[in-house]
Amino acid sequence: xxxxxxxxxxxLSRRYPRLAILATLFMxxxxxxxxxxAALAVFPLNTPERLDAMAEQWLGYDLAGSPYRYIVYTxxxxxxxxxxxxxxxxxxxxxxxxxxxxxxxxxxxxGPNRPGAAGFLSWVADAVKMILKEDTIPAEADHxxxxxxxxxxxxxxxxxxxxxxxxxxxxxTDMNVGVFYxxxxxxxxxxxxxxxxxxxxxxxxxFGGIRGAAQVMSYEIPAGIAxxxxxxxxxTLSMQGIVRAQGGWPWQWFVFQNPAAFVAFFxxxxxxxxxxxxxxxDLPEAESELVAGYHAExxxxxxxxxxxxxxxxxxxxxxxxxxxxxxxxxxxxxxxxDYARLLGTGLLPAPGWFGLQLLSMLMFVVKTWALxxxxxxxxxxLPRVRVDQxxxxxxxxxxxxxxxxxxxxxxxxxxxxxxGVAFTGYALTALALFVLAKFAxxxxxxxxxxAGHRVDLGNx
Amino acid sequence: MNTQFAIxxxxxxxxxxxxxxxxxxxxxxxxxxxLLSCLVGVGGLYVMLSADFVxxxxxxxxxxxxxxxxxxxxxxxxxxxxxxxSNRSVGxxxxxxxxxxxxxxxxxxxxxxxxxxxxxxxxxxTTVALGDGLxxxxxxxxxxxxxxxxxxxxxxxxxxxxxxxxxx
Amino acid sequence: xxxxxxAYFGHITDVVTTFWxxxxxxxxxxxxxxxxxxxxxxxxxxxxxxxPPRYRGILEVDxxxxxxxxxxERACPIGVIKISTDKDPGNPKQRVITQFDIDVGxxxxxxxxxxxxxxxxxxxxxxxxxxxxxxxxxxxRWVPDPAKPVPFYRPVKGQDAPRAxxxxxxxxxxAAASWIERPSFLPEERKP
Numbered sequence: 085x086x087x088x089x090x091x092x093x094x095x096l097s098r099r100y101p102r103l104a105i106l107a108t109l110f111m112x113x114x115x116x117x118x119x120x121x122a123a124l125a126v127f128p129l130n131t132p133e134r135l136d137a138m139a140e141q142w143l144g145y146d147l148a149g150s151p152y153r154y155i156v157y158t159x160x161x162x163x164x165x166x167x168x169x170x171x172x173x174x175x176x177x178x179x180x181x182x183x184x185x186x187x188x189x190x191x192x193x194x195g196p197n198r199p200g201a202a203g204f205l206s207w208v209a210d211a212v213k214m215i216l217k218e219d220t221i222p223a224e225a226d227h228x229x230x231x232x233x234x235x236x237x238x239x240x241x242x243x244x245x246x247x248x249x250x251x252x253x254x255x256x257t258d259m260n261v262g263v264f265y266x267x268x269x270x271x272x273x274x275x276x277x278x279x280x281x282x283x284x285x286x287x288x289x290x291f292g293g294i295r296g297a298a299q300v301m302s303y304e305i306p307a308g309i310a311x312x313x314x315x316x317x318x319x320t321l322s323m324q325g326i327v328r329a330q331g332g333w334p335w336q337w338f339v340f341q342n343p344a345a346f347v348a349f350f351x352x353x354x355x356x357x358x359x360x361x362x363x364x365x366d367l368p369e370a371e372s373e374l375v376a377g378y379h380a381e382x383x384x385x386x387x388x389x390x391x392x393x394x395x396x397x398x399x400x401x402x403x404x405x406x407x408x409x410x411x412x413x414x415x416x417x418x419x420x421x422d423y424a425r426l427l428g429t430g431l432l433p434a435p436g437w438f439g440l441q442l443l444s445m446l447m448f449v450v451k452t453w454a455l456x457x458x459x460x461x462x463x464x465x466l467p468r469v470r471v472d473q474x475x476x477x478x479x480x481x482x483x484x485x486x487x488x489x490x491x492x493x494x495x496x497x498x499x500x501x502x503x504g505v506a507f508t509g510y511a512l513t514a515l516a517l518f519v520l521a522k523f524a525x526x527x528x529x530x531x532x533x534x535a536g537h538r539v540d541l542g543n544x
Numbered sequence: 545m546n547t548q549f550a551i552x553x554x555x556x557x558x559x560x561x562x563x564x565x566x567x568x569x570x571x572x573x574x575x576x577x578x579l580l581s582c583l584v585g586v587g588g589l590y591v592m593l594s595a596d597f598v599x600x601x602x603x604x605x606x607x608x609x610x611x612x613x614x615x616x617x618x619x620x621x622x623x624x625x626x627x628x629x630s631n632r633s634v635g636x637x638x639x640x641x642x643x644x645x646x647x648x649x650x651x652x653x654x655x656x657x658x659x660x661x662x663x664x665x666x667x668x669x670t671t672v673a674l675g676d677g678l679x680x681x682x683x684x685x686x687x688x689x690x691x692x693x694x695x696x697x698x699x700x701x702x703x704x705x706x707x708x709x710x711x712x
Numbered sequence: 713x714x715x716x717x718x719a720y721f722g723h724i725t726d727v728v729t730t731f732w733x734x735x736x737x738x739x740x741x742x743x744x745x746x747x748x749x750x751x752x753x754x755x756x757x758x759x760x761x762x763x764p765p766r767y768r769g770i771l772e773v774d775x776x777x778x779x780x781x782x783x784x785e786r787a788c789p790i791g792v793i794k795i796s797t798d799k800d801p802g803n804p805k806q807r808v809i810t811q812f813d814i815d816v817g818x819x820x821x822x823x824x825x826x827x828x829x830x831x832x833x834x835x836x837x838x839x840x841x842x843x844x845x846x847x848x849x850x851x852x853r854w855v856p857d858p859a860k861p862v863p864f865y866r867p868v869k870g871q872d873a874p875r876a877x878x879x880x881x882x883x884x885x886x887a888a889a890s891w892i893e894r895p896s897f898l899p900e901e902r903k904p
Contacts, residue, residue, distance in 0.1 A: 154547050189742045194750065229577070260669045264600045271608030275580065278615045282573055290619060297616040304608060321671055465731075465738040481724065523736060530740035540745040 108201035111208065112178070119171045120250070120445055124438065126164055128253040132157050164256055168245040176396035177207035183395070183460045190464045194543060202544055214388035222381050226283040233280035234382075234389040240272030241393045244400045247323050251413045251445035252423050255324060262323035263315055266404060267308050270359055273393065274300040277361075277368055277378045280390070284381035292377025296368035299474060300359050306482035307355035313348040313493045314338045314408040327412030328420060332447075335509030339409040340516065342500070342508055344492035349409045351486050353455075356404065358474070360397040363463040370468055402455035403448070410451050413444040552592060559585030572618050576611065583607055597671045760838045760879075768821040768836040771814050772882040773854040777873040778833040780809050780864040784825035792819045793834075798861060808861035816842060817850035831865060831873035837882050852885075 129135060135157060139145045181196065181204060188195025197203035221230055247262040249255040259265055274297060281293020315321055317338050318329035330337050339349045358365040369377030379390045406412060418440060426437035469477065500508075531537050562582030569575045583606045590599035678686045751759050760769070785793045796811035825834055844850050855862055867873060 186742065189744075189746055190738045192741060192744065192747050194746045194748045197750075226573075229573070259596065260671055261596050261600045264597070264604065268600050268604035268608060271603060271612065274612050275607065275615070278612065278619070279577075282615070282619055294616065294619050297612050297619075301609065301612055301616070461735065461738060461742075465734045480720075523732070526732070526736045527740045527743070530736055531744060537744055539743045541743065543746050543748070543750070 105201045108204045111200070112204055115174055116171070116178075116449075119167055119174065120254075120442070120449075122167050123171070123250060123254050124441055124445065126160070126167060127250075127256055129160070135160060165242075168242060168256070172242065172245070172396045172399070173211075173392060175399050176392040177211060179395045179398055179456060179460075180210065180391075181207045182457070183463070186457070186460050187464045190461075197544060211388065214391075215385050217384040219384035219386060222285060224285045225381065226285065229279050229283035230381075231386070233276050233283055234386045234393075235276075236279055237273050237276030237393040238389055240270055240274075240276060241396055241400065243269035243272065244404070248400065248403050249323050249327055249407060249412060250448055251441050253441055254413075254445055258322055258324040261321045263311055263321050263326070263408070266323075266400075267304065267311065270300075270304075270400075273360075273397070276393075280382070281368075281378040284378070286381050288375045288380045289378050292368040292370075292374050292380070295370075295374075295471065296361065296378060298471075299361070299365060299367055302475060302478045303355045303358040303365075303482070306351055306478060306486040307359055309483075309486035309490050310348040310352035310355060311404075311408060313345050313352075313489055316490070316493050316497060317341065317345065323407055323412075327407055327414060330411045330414055332411060332414040332416030332418065334411070334516075335506075335513040336414070337409060337411040337509075340509050340512035341505055342493060342496045343512070344489040344496060345409065346512060347485060348489040348493070349405065351482050351489065352408070353401075353405050355478075355482055355486075356401040357459065357462070358478070360401050361394065362398070362401075362459055364466040364469050365474060366468060367471060367474060372468075398456050398459055399452065402452045402459065405455055406448060406451045410455075411447075412451075413448040415440070415444050415447050418444075548592070552589075555585045555588040555592065557585075558582070559589070572621070573615075576614050576618060579614065580607065580611055583611065595670060597674055760840060763838040763840075765838070766836075767838045768823050769838045769840045770816055770836075770842055770852075770882060771819060771825070772835055772837045772839075772878060773812055773814070774833050774835075774876045774881060775809060775812060775854050775862040776833075777831045777865045777875050778809060778812070778862070779830055779867060780807060781830060783828035783830070784834050787824045787828050789822065789824060790818060790820065792816075793825060797864075800861070800863065806863050808863050809855055810858045810861040812854040812862075813851050814854065815851045817847045831867060832875050833865070833873070835875075835878045837879040839879060839882050839886065842886060 129138065132153065136153075139156075184206075185195040185197075185203070187193075195203065196206040199205040199209050221227055244266045246256045247259050247265055249258070277296035277300075278293045281289045281291075281296065284290070314326050318326040320326060320329070326338075334340060338345050340346065361368050367377075368374075369379065371377075374380070379387055382390060423437070423440065426434050426440055528539075531539060558581050562578045562580070562585060565578030566575045566582060569578060583602065587599045587602040587606075590596075590602055749755060749759065763769070780795070780797050782795050782797075785795045792815045794811065794813040794815075795809065797807055798810045800806040800808045821836070823836060826836060829835075842850065865873065
C-alpha cells in the first residue's frame with residue numbers, strides 16, 4: 085500500500101520501476117563488462133611492434149619509422165591506464181555497496197536499498213556526495229604534503245594493475261619480476277599513509293600513520309615469503325608464468341598441490357589483509373581510538389581517494405591470492421594449446437578466441453569476487469586486534485610459519501614425484517570440499533538452533 | 545635528442561634534486577621526501593639499464609623498507625622543523641674539505657674510467673642470471689653476507705629484549 | 713619448554729576453532745531474514761495499525777460526545793489544550809463549544825487529559841504521522857469553524873456515550889490535509 089508522507093529519494097525509481105532496474109543492470113553489469121571488453125581489446129595490442137603491424141596493415145602507414153611513434157604509443161598507454169583507473173573506481177564503488185549490504189544482513193539489518201534496484205546505485209550517490217563536498221585543509225597542516233598524500237596512495241594502488249592478469253591475454257604487461265613488483269609497489273600506499281598522517285598535523289592522524297607504518301613493514305615479511313611459495317612451485321616470478329603453471333581444475337591449483345602451499349595461502353591472505361589495513365587489522369584508522377586515523381583531517385574528494393584506495397585494494401589482495409594460489413584465469417578443460425589454436429596466425433584472432441578470453445576473465449573475476457566476499461565476511465565477524473596482538477601474530481606465528489612453508493616447499497619440489505603431487509591435489513581438494521560441507525552443516529544448524537528461524541533471503 | 549635521453553635526463557634530475565634536498569632541506573620530513581624522489585630516480589635508472597630485478601629490489605628495499613623506517617623514526621622525533629641538522633663538530637672547513645676531496649674523486653672516476661657502453665637491448669630476464677650468480681659463482685660472499693645479517697638480527701634482538709627476572 | 717610449545721600450538725587451534733564458530737554464526741545470520749521494518753513505504757500494513765492498542769499517539773477529540781467540562785484543559789500540565797465555550801445564540805439554555813484546539817507540537821503524550829474525560833471524547837490514537845510545513849499547523853482545531861459551534865453533549869444515565877471508533881476521525885482529517893498534494897501557495901489549512 086502507498087502512504088504519502090514526504091518526498092523520498094526513490095520517487096523517480098518508483099514511478100518508473102523498469103527504468104530503475106535497467107539503470108541498475110547497466111551500472112552493475114554493463115559498466116564492468118564494457119571495461120573488461122575494452123581491456124580485452126586494448127591490452128593485447130599494447131606493444132610497439134603490434135601497433136606498428138596494425139598501422140602497416142590497415143592504414144598503410146609506416147609507424148615504425150615515423151617520428152610520432154612514441155606519441156602514438158604513449159597515447160595507447162594512457163588509454164590502458166584510463167581503463168585500469170576506471171575499473172578501480174567502479175570496483176571500489178561496487179564493493180562498498182556489497183560490503184554494506186552483506187554487513188547489514190549479517191547484523192539482521194538491510195543496508196542501503198533505495199537508490200536504484202536493490203540500492204545498487206548508492207555508491208554512485210556516495211561518490212557524487214564526496215566530490216561535491218568542500219575540500220578543507222587544516223590551517224596548521226603542511227599544505228603541499230597534505231595535498232600530495234592521496235596521490236601516493238593512489239599510485240600504490242594502481243601500480244599492481246600493470247602486472248595483474250585478468251585473462252590469458254588481458255594483462256597490461258607480463259613482467260619477468262611480476263610478483264616482486266607487486267610486493268614493491270604496495271610500499272607507496274604506506275608512504276601515502278605516513279605522509280598523510282604527518283602532514284595533517286593532528287595527533288590522531290600521526291598515531292594512525294605510525295601504526296600503519298609499523299604494521300605494513302612487519303607484515304611485508306610474511307606476505308613476501310608466503311608469496312615465494314608459488315614462485316618456487318612455478319619456477320618463475322612472472323604472474324602469467326605462475327598462472328600457466330597451474331590448471332583450471334581445483335586440484336591443479338597451487339593451493340592444493342602441496343600442504344605447505346595450503347598453509348602459505350592462509351598466511352599470505354592474512355598478511356595481505358594486514359598490509360591493506362582491512363579489519364581485523366584496521367589499526368591505522370581505528371575509529372574507536374583514533375577518530376579515523378590517518379585520514380581524520382581529510383574531506384571531500386581527497387577522502388574519497390583514500391576510501392577508494394582502501395576498498396579497491398581488496399581487488400589487488402584478492403586478485404593476487406587468486407593468481408598465485410587459486411589458478412588465476414585458467415578455464416577448466418582448456419589448455420595453452422587451445423588458446424594458441426584459436427589465436428591463429430593472422431593479425432586478428434578468430435571470434436572463438438575472444439569468447440575463450442572472456443571466459444577466462446570471467447573465471448578470474450568470479451574467483452576474485454568470492455575472495456573479496458570472504459574478506460568482507462571476515463571484517464564483519466572479527467573484532468579489531470590490539471597493537472601487541474597484531475605484532476605477536478606477525479612475528480611469532482606468521483613469520484616462522486611462512487619460513488617453514490618456504491623450506492617445506494623447497495624439499496617438496498626436490499623430493500616428491502609428479503604422481504605424488506597429483507595425488508596431493510586430489511586429496512587436498514577432497515579435504516577442502518569436506519570441510520566446506522561440514523561448515524555448511526554447522527551454519528545450517530546455527531540457523532535452526534533458534535526456534536522459528538529459517539533460511540530466508542527475503543526483505544530486500 | 546631522443547626519447548630515451550629525455551627520460552634519462554628526467555630521472556637523473558629527479559635523483560639529483562632529491563639528493564640535494566636531502567642535504568639542504570630545513571625540515572627532516574622534507575628531506576625524507578627528497579630521499580624518496582632520489583631512490584625512485586635511481587630505480588628508474590636501473591630500469592633504463594635493463595636491470596629489472598635490481599630496480600624492483602631498489603623499490604622494495606629502499607622505499608618499502610628503509611624510507612618507511614626513516615619516516616617512522618621521524619614521526620617519533622619531536623622538534624623536526626626549522627632546526628639546523630648539519631654536524632657542528634667538524635665545522636665548515638672540514639665539510640668543504642670532504643666535499644672537494646670526494647667530488648674530485650668522483651669526477652675523476654666518472655671521466656676517466658673505461659665505461660663499457662653496451663648497445664640498447666630490451667629488458668631480458670635477469671633474475672635467472674642473478675640467481676645463478678648468487679648461488680654459484682658468488683656463493684661464499686653471499687653466505688658470509690647472510691651470516692653477517694643474521695648476527696645483526698640476533699644482536700638487535702638481544703639488545704632490545706627485556707631481561708627475564710631469574711629469581712622467580 | 714614443553715608447556716610453551718603446547719601453549720603456542722594451542723593458540724593456533726584456538727584461532728581455527730573460534731574462526732570456524734564465528735564465521736559460521738555471521739554467515740548463518742546473513743541467510744536469515746533481516747528484522748528491519750522498511751518504514752514508511754515498504755510495509756505490508758500501516759505501521760500505525762500494528763502498534764499496541766494502548767499506544768499514546770496523537771490526541772483525537774470526538775466533539776459529538778464532548779460535555780464541555782474542560783477537565784482535560786485543567787489536567788494538561790503544559791497548556792496544550794485550549795477550549796472556549798459560549799451560549800448558543802438561538803437557544804440560551806444550550807451551551808456550545810466554539811473552540812477546541814490541541815497543539816500537537818507541544819503535546820508530550822502523557823495521557824493526563826484522557827483520564828478525567830467522562831465520555832471518552834478525548835483519546836489517544838495510534839496515529840503518529842502528522843508532518844506539517846509549519847509548526848503552527850500542528851494546532852489541530854477540533855471545532856474547525858467558530859461560527860459553527862458544537863453543542864455540549866448530555867450524558868444519558870446507564871448508557872455509554874456513542875463515541876466514534878478511536879482514530880477514525882483523525883485519520884480522515886490527516887488524509888484530507890496531507891500537505892504533499894497541497895500546493896504551497898494555498899493558505900495554510902485550518903482543519904486539523
